[in-house]
Amino acid sequence: MADIQKLKTIASQVRRDIVRMVHAQNSGHPGGSLGCADFLTALYFEIMDHNPKKFEMDGTQQDLFFLSNGHLSALWYSVLARSGYFAIDELKTFRVLNSRLQGHPTTKEGLPGIRVASGSLGQGLSVACGAALSKKLNNDPKIIYTLHGDGELQEGQNWEAAMFAAHHKIDNIISTVDYNGKQIDGPVDEVMSLGNLAAKWESFGWLVLHMNGNDMEDVIKTINHAKTLTGKQKPIVILMKTEMGMGVDFMMGTHKWHGSAPNDEQLQKALGQLQETLGDY
Amino acid sequence: MKKFEYTEKKDTRSGFGAGLLELGRKNKNVVALCADLVGSLKMDAFIKEFPDRFYQCGIAEANMIGVAAGLTIGGKIPFAGTFANFATGRVYDQVRQSVAYSGKNVKICASHAGLTLGEDGATHQIMEDIGLMKMLPGMVVINPCDYNQTKAATIAIADHVGPVYLRFGRPAVPNFTPVDQKFEIGKAILLNEGTDVTIIATGHLVWKSIEAAQILEEKGISAEIINIHTIKPLDEEAILASVRKTKAVVTAEEHLMNGGLGDSVAQLLGRELPTPIEMVAVNDKFGESGKPEDLLAKYGIDTKNIVEAVQKVLTRK
Numbered sequence: 001m002a003d004i005q006k007l008k009t010i011a012s013q014v015r016r017d018i019v020r021m022v023h024a025q026n027s028g029h030p031g032g033s034l035g036c037a038d039f040l041t042a043l044y045f046e047i048m049d050h051n052p053k054k055f056e057m058d059g060t061q062q063d064l065f066f067l068s069n070g071h072l073s074a075l076w077y078s079v080l081a082r083s084g085y086f087a088i089d090e091l092k093t094f095r096v097l098n099s100r101l102q103g104h105p106t107t108k109e110g111l112p113g114i115r116v117a118s119g120s121l122g123q124g125l126s127v128a129c130g131a132a133l134s135k136k137l138n139n140d141p142k143i144i145y146t147l148h149g150d151g152e153l154q155e156g157q158n159w160e161a162a163m164f165a166a167h168h169k170i171d172n173i174i175s176t177v178d179y180n181g182k183q184i185d186g187p188v189d190e191v192m193s194l195g196n197l198a199a200k201w202e203s204f205g206w207l208v209l210h211m212n213g214n215d216m217e218d219v220i221k222t223i224n225h226a227k228t229l230t231g232k233q234k235p236i237v238i239l240m241k242t243e244m245g246m247g248v249d250f251m252m253g254t255h256k257w258h259g260s261a262p263n264d265e266q267l268q269k270a271l272g273q274l275q276e277t278l279g280d281y
Numbered sequence: 282m283k284k285f286e287y288t289e290k291k292d293t294r295s296g297f298g299a300g301l302l303e304l305g306r307k308n309k310n311v312v313a314l315c316a317d318l319v320g321s322l323k324m325d326a327f328i329k330e331f332p333d334r335f336y337q338c339g340i341a342e343a344n345m346i347g348v349a350a351g352l353t354i355g356g357k358i359p360f361a362g363t364f365a366n367f368a369t370g371r372v373y374d375q376v377r378q379s380v381a382y383s384g385k386n387v388k389i390c391a392s393h394a395g396l397t398l399g400e401d402g403a404t405h406q407i408m409e410d411i412g413l414m415k416m417l418p419g420m421v422v423i424n425p426c427d428y429n430q431t432k433a434a435t436i437a438i439a440d441h442v443g444p445v446y447l448r449f450g451r452p453a454v455p456n457f458t459p460v461d462q463k464f465e466i467g468k469a470i471l472l473n474e475g476t477d478v479t480i481i482a483t484g485h486l487v488w489k490s491i492e493a494a495q496i497l498e499e500k501g502i503s504a505e506i507i508n509i510h511t512i513k514p515l516d517e518e519a520i521l522a523s524v525r526k527t528k529a530v531v532t533a534e535e536h537l538m539n540g541g542l543g544d545s546v547a548q549l550l551g552r553e554l555p556t557p558i559e560m561v562a563v564n565d566k567f568g569e570s571g572k573p574e575d576l577l578a579k580y581g582i583d584t585k586n587i588v589e590a591v592q593k594v595l596t597r598k
Binding site: 057108125160163 | 312339341346350353354356359377382384385
């Protein structure tokens with residue numbers, strides 16, 4: 001049984017890390033990062049079978065995660081550090097010169113935990129499909145997890161990859177869409193509506209699940225259920241409702257905090273709402 | 282000058298197909314992908330023998346490049362094949378982020394490059410691809426000259442860890458390089474020794490350079506010929522050693538002047554050994570439909586143009 005309270009405790013610290021990192025460089029993307037903090041915490045601290053202490057690119061006999069919407073880098077770096085991939089102190093170097101914690105995730109600097117660069121949107125699902133096929137060729141039974149933004153699905157390459165995954169019966173992949181309904185220029189429905197998103201995925205041949213990405217119990221329950229559906233000749237996608245900016249009241253209910261950093265005063269206000277549970281970096 | 286002979290004309294894409302099949306037998310990690318062009322890329326034999334190591338991607342090249350990048354995670358060596366235009370320009374950002382920047386061991390295999398794909402016209406005749414690919418940090422760029430060399434290059438790049446762009450073509454051209462010639466990435470091949478001018482050629486224009494050198498010999502001009510199958514990394518030492526001797530250079534390629542081999546050679550010489558240079562390449566134009574030979578003539582990248590470029594550069598010595 002998952003220790004829900006413990007996961008919530010970790011997620012609270014991850015949220016503190018995110019706003020502090022983005023504030024420190026006055027640069028980054030807090031909105032989506034805060035929204036997906038519960039999901040990524042659940043994945044790294046409960047769901048995935050992985051080895052943070054000994055990162056290897058091939059990830060043999062391990063579950064792998066691909067972040068397609070690379071602008072959620074602050075979130076990913078915090079979760080990677082907190083789960084043991086690298087020193088928590090290194091979070092101080094987010095987006096500064098000579099850092100491994102680049103603005104968007106990269107492999108070039110050799111940061112443990114990252115297997116492909118992302119940032120230019122829409123490429124992650126294709127790469128994840130390739131990694132999933134590689135596991136099949138290697139008779140490696142582990143699972144590939146991915147995260148995508150909903151706005152990101154406007155990139156056509158996602159649908160090429162969706163078609164490909166169904167055609168090749170890639171059934172060792174569990175993708176998740178951060179369905180927060182917001183993107184840089186405003187609500188997704190106003191910028192470029194995705195229409196019936198569940199129907200789209202279903203018609204592309206995917207099994208579609210739904211969850212509340214800000215309800216830790218629902219996250220654990222849904223992903224565990226998704227795991228039972230792997231190996232059945234179909235790729236799986238979870239449409240995950242989240243609130244952009246979750247955990248910081250003035251960042252919620254708006255797209256304005258997609259890519260904006262809090263000032264000193266806003267930082268203090270945000271930290272007042274996010275309990276320091278594991279010690280700040 | 283040295284005699285150059287060939288027994289038959291063959292297409293370089295068939296050299297790729299033959300190399301891929303041999304690699305498949307040699308290395309179980311080699312996998313192949315294609316975007317609805319397996320016949321054109323001559324991948325059928327590989328697919329027949331290794332159906333489980335081939336992924337048909339349909340007409341969706343962006344996804345193919347990403348899938349190839351992902352396959353490297355777990356140790357596979359993906360060879361992703363399509364036409365040169367769709368392997369570069371169409372998917373530039375996918376190649377840039379998912380392959381080059383991520384340092385992935387993907388082999389991008391591009392057929393029907395240049396004017397000589399012929400009748401399909403300019404939509405398919407990419408002449409910017411060498412430039413696009415060589416600008417990507419860490420990308421190796423290879424453009425072999427005939428069937429044998431393309432086969433050897435295909436096999437050789439599997440042993441290079443890192444992204445490679447392998448460029449070949451559609452028409453049957455003289456197959457003259459020795460079948461057992463070792464292919465070393467980044468190592469130029471001195472085809473003919475000469476004293477008056479260095480002709481530096483790549484791809485289909487290597488044979489044209491041999492023809493040009495024969496004509497020049499009758500005019501009393503001694504041309505050294507270098508076959509540059511690897512445009513990046515460029516064999517700077519071989520070029521400088523030759524140019525120190527001849528003090529005049531002509532480059533020849535089936536590509537735009539901007540971004541091609543000539544531009545790499547000029548950059549090297551400008552930096553290390555300023556020397557008169559003429560470039561046989563297409564100057565800021567799109568191609569058009571036609572027979573390959575007619576196109577080479579019309580766009581000024583034929584044997585005759587190499588001869589004229591040599592004569593011109595010699596007046597500048």
